[in-house]
Amino acid sequence: MPTAIIAEDEDLLRSELRRMLAECWPELEVLAECEHGADALEAIERLQPDVAFLDIRMPGLSGLDVAHAVSGRCHAVFTTAYDQYAVEAFAAGALDYLLKPVAKARLEQAVTRLRERLRLSETAPDIGRLMAELDRRLRPQVETEQRIRWISASVGDTIKLFPIEQILFFESDEKYTRVVSGEDEAHVRKPLRELVAGLDPEQFWQIHRGVVVRAEAIARARRDELGRITVELRGRPERLKVSQAYAWRFKAM
Incomplete structure (x- = not known):
């Protein structure tokens, strides 16, 4: 049955x-x-x-x-x-x-x-x-949605442009989303869940409900004694937490 x-x-x-x-x-x-x-x-x-x-x-x-x-x-x-x-x-x-x-x-x-x-x-x-x-x-036929190529963010009277290939990670920040590249960062007035729909899932991995990271930017992932995983990025000081729901990405460790 x-x-x-x-x-x-x-x-x-x-x-x-x-x-x-x-x-x-x-x-x-x-x-x-x-x-x-x-x-x-x-x-x-x-x-x-x-x-x-x-x-x-x-x-x-x-x-x-x-x-x-x-x-x-x-x-x-x-x-x-x-x-x-x-x-x-x-x-x-x-x-x-x-x-x-x-x-x-x-x-x-x-x-x-x-x-x-x-x-x-x-x-x-x-x-x-x-x-x-x-x-x-x-399987129903699903057209691939148009991928995001640039992220534009207003900072005061300036508009910053981030080519998608330079972005290291996105992080949800209340009503905004923090966009971080190797050299700069800004906040955009768009929730992370909407941005995810325009990202290539092979290049950008969701590792937490509020964090999406470029796979190539990951330097290493560490697991502590309680099994919690933290991701370290190349050239950035942030330590990004991986939620249990996305720990499957790091099973090879």
Whole structure:
């Protein structure tokens, strides 16, 4: 019997998704319903479901954080009211991406993909190639969003321009985002979550809910006796903390 968890911070939407799943996939057993990202992560670790339906925006850890943290141990289907997260969701290994309010026909398509993926997992000892082919055929086509090339920031009566290739890291600072290059820094009036959508996820790694760092700028990552990871950058004095949700990036240590 296939199993799943549902992570959604709105009670009505969570109940509606469960009702629709019961109609589209009667044999699916929902093991847990979670309101927060941290609860979802704990439920996946404890219950080991086959599928996780994850809202992208949740208190604490986001659905993307949870998907990265579990690192493919279950199939992730994201639900969200915001289509700008699609590219990042598939980069996190999503099998599907459902826009709210979720239409029954669209959910049925996702269930078809999930059933096929689970069938292959049970019958093929080495399914890497088959899974890749299945994704190629069934995954919704998502256009790559236009990447940010410059960041402009006002400082008094001056506008500073930062070429994206010179930026070392972004750090959330209340209503602003701190932009730091090797030689300068400034604050922009745009939240970090919006900037992330225009960054290349291969070049810029999110290591904390409020920090995105250029991968090439990382000099080393240190783990203390409690398992907490801190990143050191080339040519900068900052020590950037890595949250548990993003510790998977440094598993090789």
